[in-house]
Amino acid sequence: MNGKTLRRILGYVRPYRASLAAACVGALASVLFTLLAPVFTGRAIDCIVGPGAVDFPGVLRCLCLIAASVLLAAVSQWVMNVSTRKISSRASNDMRSEAFRVLNRTPLKFIDGHAHGDLISRMVNDAELVAEGLLQGLVQLLPGVVTILGTLCVMAALSPVIALVVVLVTPVSIVFAGFVAKRTAGFFKAQSAAQGRLSGFVNEMVSGQSVVKAFDYTDRCFADFDAICDELYDTGLKSVFYSSVTNPGTRFVNAIVYAAVGVIGAISAIGGAITVGQLSCFLTYANQYTKPFNEVTGVLTQLQTALASAERLFAVIDAETERPDAPDALAPGHCAGRVTVEHVDFSYVPAVPLIEDFNLDVQPGQRIAIVGPTGCGKTTLINLLMRFYEVNAGEIAVDGNPLPTLRRDALRGMYGMVLQETWLKCATVRENIAYGRPDATDEEIEAAAKAAYAHGFIKRLPDGYDTVIAPGGGNLSAGQKQLLCIARIMLCQPQMLILDEATSSIDTRTEMLVQRAFERLMQGRTSFVVAHRLSTIQSADRILVMNAGHIIEQGTHEELLAKHGFYARLYQSQFAVE
DSSP states (O other): OOHHHHHHHHHHHGGGHHHHHHHHHHHHHHHHHHHHHHHHHHHHHHTBOSTTOBOHHHHHHHHHHHHHHHHHHHHHHHHHHHHHHHHHHHHHHHHHHHHHHHHTTSOHHHHHTSOHHHHHHIIIIIHHHHHHHHHHHHHHHHHHHHHHHHHHHHHHHHOHHHHHHHHHHHHHHHHHHHHHHHHHHHHHHHHHHHHHHHHHHHHHHHHTHHHHHHTTOHHHHHHHHHHHHHHHHHHHHHHHHHHHTHHHHHHHHHHHHHHHHHHHHHHHHHTTSSOHHHHHHHHHHHHHHHHHHHHHHHTHHHHHHHHHHHHHHHHHHTSOOOOOOOTTOBOOSOOOOOEEEEEEEEOSBTTBOOEEEEEEEEOTTOEEEEEOSTTSSHHHHHHHHTTSSOOSEEEEEETTEEGGGBOHHHHHHHEEEEOSSOOOOSSBHHHHHTTSOTTOOHHHHHHHHHHTTOHHHHHTSTTGGGOBOOGGGTTSOHHHHHHHHHHHHHHHOOSEEEEESTTTTSOHHHHHHHHHHHHHHHTTSEEEEEOSSGGGSTTOSEEEEEETTEEEEEEOHHHHHHHTSHHHHHHHHHHOOO
């Protein structure tokens, strides 16, 4: 087992020392009362010396003591189980919460670099497996250690020779279990990774089901799914098979211990060293002594799975987070809207440059349109302006303040952003519109919806503004989801705007109405508009034409057409009449 991972897991147990102490006391008491029962059983046997010579009062007294010890052992076991369940649940919840907090502080490149289904699997499935493994470990470990030590002490007191035999044979079982566990750890890691890939694949296929059906990808989807399932089956079978060898092996060794105790104990009883009742007591203790080894090896699969899952969860917790804001970072209360970009270089992959020596000077209130072919860097520029990604070289500034000198929340609060890809949470329409301003009044929310021309369809929904949006917006059309995202920005009234194909999912008539709303919203505000349909950006103060990470042309719509260059060809490709 990975000792470092185990120590980190135990670190999450440390805050719950009180529950751990209660579990230890419960385990100690449970084992103590369990160990007393064989003693009273042995005494009861010794009270039955032969026909007509039975000490019935003594037997009855032993039976009462046995019943009391069993009852107290059960109560102690309940206390231990409740405490260990509380520890495992809270510790795994702390791990999940920390991973979620880190996930929300990581740069976007971490999110973009992992399958979303795999991240979900780590947060949900892996955390649950850690909790289950931790619970099983505590439940088996605490009473197991006390049982081993307690039975050894009692056996040593009754017969040091028999106790010595037990101690000498035991290490064989421990060495065998450790040998198998060490060689199966890799299988459990592969199994957890395959589970993550399966979750990621299912998430992709479910979210893109319409595309899967439209392109008749169903058969290939089944084939890919079966391939991942086969991999999961193969790694799961190997991990479970090899780890399951441990339990029979340790049981075989423990059976040898039991047989040795029985043989040597019988010889001692014949020689008068111990009584028949003490022999019975010894055999019971031999069973109790070997039981913890059998139980631990029986749950070894869960323990190994928990460790593999914990490593995947710790990979999220250890992910690089965004550089924290400087202690003296600025949070301006007002933004004039001047944006300057000086000699900026950026690439997602170091070996593949994207934006090189990029320069831009935007005056307050200007409307800047960004056009160009797919992959030229339009959306990347937006990501850099919002500081979703850090530039590799150069500097971006707002009102003369370089972005690293501004607090991220202050910078992002200056912008209102409407993307081509809509995002709505599973909540009411009202809550989705008020996502950026939770304190907004109902009147303000409705005014924003009317400004975005969303009020009409909202009122036609079953519960109006109180209609709960299905996960992923499944009960709304693409255009309706886009209108709600636009209404969200209308409500926030930001100081600057970023519109990345914001009207791409809206019909032509509604687009004309929304464009009017945007005209009012952009009045006096610095705005960046990414567009493929050039008809939507003809009124921009300046149009930036990008290609391969460079601004190759800039000017007004008329100026660029007069140049008969790259922009003119783009425009003519959309509007030329054959």
